[in-house]
Amino acid sequence: MHRAGAKGQSNADAARTLDRFAMITPREPEARGCQLSILAQEHPKELFNKLQAAGVKCDFREPNVIRVAPTPLYNAFHEVWRFAQILNTHR
Numbered sequence: 001m002h003r004a005g006a007k008g009q010s011n012a013d014a015a016r017t018l019d020r021f022a023m024i025t026p027r028e029p030e031a032r033g034c035q036l037s038i039l040a041q042e043h044p045k046e047l048f049n050k051l052q053a054a055g056v057k058c059d060f061r062e063p064n065v066i067r068v069a070p071t072p073l074y075n076a077f078h079e080v081w082r083f084a085q086i087l088n089t090h091r
Helices: 011-020 044-053 077-089
Strands: 021-023 036-040 058-061 065-068
Touching: 036 044, 044 058, 044 065, 044 077
Parallel strands: none
Antiparallel strands: 021 036, 036 065, 058 065
């Protein structure tokens, strides 16, 4: 999800973001669909509510998994960017 050294983000910021979230979607293409399942380590319900309030289409699985499907067929670049920004600023 995050790449250390991405534009506008320090390596420390990227590492901190990765500490707060874990991607639990399988890496192997044949073992997954288009959705991302993200395990939120801190305040998962608050994050889910922030995403929904911002218009991000997602769902919540107890106790702390948020699922999104940032596919190009359904989402514009700015929508995926907004999702990433919300994740990045969530504390």
